[in-house]
Amino acid sequence: MNTSPANSNSQPxxxxxxxxxxxxxxxxxxxxxxxxxxxxxxxxxxxQDAMLRLWRxxxxxxxxNGVVEPxxxxxxxxxxxxxxxxxxxxxxxxxxxxxxxxxxxxxxxVWFEDSLEQDERAAMIxxxxxxxxxxxxxxxxxxxxxxxxxxxxxxxxxxxxxxAASRYRYALEKLRRSLTPSKLL
Amino acid sequence: MKxxxxxxxxxxxxxxxxxxxxxxxxxxxGKLERKMQNAHASAPVANNIVAMPMDNRGNYKPWxxxxxxxxxxxxxxxxxxxxxxxxxxTLAGAxxxxxxxxxxxxxxxxxxxxxGDLIMDPQRGPMRKVxxxxxNTQQFIDQRNGSLMEIRYPSQQEIxxxxxxx
Numbered sequence: 001m002n003t004s005p006a007n008s009n010s011q012p013x014x015x016x017x018x019x020x021x022x023x024x025x026x027x028x029x030x031x032x033x034x035x036x037x038x039x040x041x042x043x044x045x046x047x048q049d050a051m052l053r054l055w056r057x058x059x060x061x062x063x064x065n066g067v068v069e070p071x072x073x074x075x076x077x078x079x080x081x082x083x084x085x086x087x088x089x090x091x092x093x094x095x096x097x098x099x100x101x102x103x104x105x106x107x108x109x110v111w112f113e114d115s116l117e118q119d120e121r122a123a124m125i126x127x128x129x130x131x132x133x134x135x136x137x138x139x140x141x142x143x144x145x146x147x148x149x150x151x152x153x154x155x156x157x158x159x160x161x162x163x164a165a166s167r168y169r170y171a172l173e174k175l176r177r178s179l180t181p182s183k184l185l
Numbered sequence: 186m187k188x189x190x191x192x193x194x195x196x197x198x199x200x201x202x203x204x205x206x207x208x209x210x211x212x213x214x215g216k217l218e219r220k221m222q223n224a225h226a227s228a229p230v231a232n233n234i235v236a237m238p239m240d241n242r243g244n245y246k247p248w249x250x251x252x253x254x255x256x257x258x259x260x261x262x263x264x265x266x267x268x269x270x271x272x273x274x275t276l277a278g279a280x281x282x283x284x285x286x287x288x289x290x291x292x293x294x295x296x297x298x299x300x301g302d303l304i305m306d307p308q309r310g311p312m313r314k315v316x317x318x319x320x321n322t323q324q325f326i327d328q329r330n331g332s333l334m335e336i337r338y339p340s341q342q343e344i345x346x347x348x349x350x351x
Binding site (some may be wrong): 019022026027028030031032044047048051053055071074077110111112116122125126140144145154155158169172173175176179 | 193194196198200201202204206207208209210214216217218220221262273297299300317
């Protein structure tokens, strides 16, 4: 996110570096947002809000190649906070309208490319992943698709690092059991 | 047994990684860009990525905090350097030159800022914990052979920044 002092009177411009960073990570960030929300529209709203928060918070880091870029762990943290805020707003709205908030399963949100009809196994994994408790699923998502270390996951979720690691192991064990036919266990 | 479990987990991890998250709608980046361009009210921390617009005064406190933190951190490193030099000199004198490592240079490079939890201060209102991480380097010269020894270590400092009430 770059704003040029030369055109400070006009609209600030989004820098190519930021666009490239976002293009690289958009899918995994949106996947995490999808897991924190109930509809695709909510997920996009949360991601949008989180990116604005990330920009404002200035959570940046120096990558291994020495390039200063937005913090990926920080982006996941902001997505989580935005999702919590959105859920609170939804609850308030639901109360105002005197109707129950739909807290059902992830309905028709698709998380992976070429899943469901095209690949039975992928569909099964997605189904089992959705069936995991939230606190397991978010650790798996941040580790597998977010490429975060357990230390970063612990910071993002505000839990001890050992808890992050053990949740990850329990989640994989649970997935393994549910994805393996019982006679092979 | 454990290695058997590990290999099963490794295979499951590979399988999970092979699933590609569905990318956002192609229009999404455009929408996000427009939102960001409209978000004049605030800007990120000053660094290589960002130049703060002159009319952006709404969220100035974190910037002040960053500056204050940088000053404090630099001061702390300089103070440690002086203290270390004095100690080394004293030791060197006491031991009649037996201490061969002489401090040469100290540097502290800002690495990362992390916005933490919100806490409520009864006097000051909502405050955000902000943690700054630094990479520090200390260089020593070995007086015996003139070789340079470098010690690198991370450090961090946490401060509270008033959360804008928007």
